[in-house]
Amino acid sequence: MTEPVPVAVPRKGRPLEAVLERIAAVGHDDRLDRLADSVSNTLRYEKAITKDRVEADEGPYERLSEYSAPDAPAEPEFTLLRDDRDGKPRRIVFDAATVDLGDVRLKLVGREEPFRALRTHEFALGFDSADLVLEEVVGIRPEGLGEIADVNERIDPVDTDVRVVNGLGDTVYHTLMARPEQLEPGTDLDRAFLGGYEGALCISPRYERLVTAVLGTDALDDVDFVYPDPDEEEEAGIARTGVGVYLTVTGSTAREHGLVVGEHLFPSETVLMRNVVESDPRVERAIAVLDVDDAASEIRV
Known part of the structure; x- marks a missing residue:
């Protein structure tokens, strides 16, 4: 055989x-x-x-x-x-x-x-x-x-x-999330938003290179990566920071933390x-x- x-x-x-x-x-x-x-x-x-x-x-x-x-x-x-x-x-x-x-x-x-x-x-x-x-x-x-x-x-x-x-x-997504007050009225939470954003972006530490590849270095000018505390959920860290990227399927957990779920940046599959x-x-x-x-x-x- x-x-x-x-x-x-x-x-x-x-x-x-x-x-x-x-x-x-x-x-x-x-x-x-x-x-x-x-x-x-x-x-x-x-x-x-x-x-x-x-x-x-x-x-x-x-x-x-x-x-x-x-x-x-x-x-x-x-x-x-x-x-x-x-x-x-x-x-x-x-x-x-x-x-x-x-x-x-x-x-x-x-x-x-x-x-x-x-x-x-x-x-x-x-x-x-x-x-x-x-x-x-x-x-x-x-x-x-x-x-x-x-x-x-x-x-x-x-x-x-x-x-x-x-x-x-078996797709979940690396997704942009933010607190509502970070968005001007009528503004979409997408890559274009990040192009004009200055400040902290909360991500999981293991995804720093991945997020850099997905967003590109131009979009990350004037953006500083920060991370959730060791015992903190990622969505909670993003809510504390104001803007961040994390994996989600439905976004329900993000919304429970008061976050707006924005653009699906990249599929995790x-x-x-x-x-x-x-x-x-x-x-x-x-x-x-x-x-x-x-x-x-x-x-x-």
């Missing part, structure tokens, strides 16, 4: 669920739907244990032996990792699964940083957050960036061989990526299967 194509995927969370949903959608097989449900339900339960929302009846090794079936390669496997909580406790995360998509077989392999695994040529294909591409390799320019379809053009080929193929539709120099016919067939138009996604590259 043909060796499966290795594909780096996230180990947990919304991006992994998006990947499994894409696999099930293109595979047209009830077994793939069951795989997606099984992995997602297991990891949601493990997250609840991690967050102390539920108390497990058994220890992590006993739960791991129940979840994983390493002698049955079509079944999902899980593994134990140390996470960043106090005491570095163990957390059960996704490890691997082999899936058949017609004449293409994929070996989904869990990685903490799939994007970086592609950058180091460990994998030809992978899925990860589009945010990481902006945080690490997209060039900073005077003008801003609004669509992931424009990301590849801003990647220096000397820096990396990784390129975005398409998005999976799980993306299919490829290392363009690691290519062979099997990889091309895999991309042809996975690279499908998705009405839920605004990303087409």
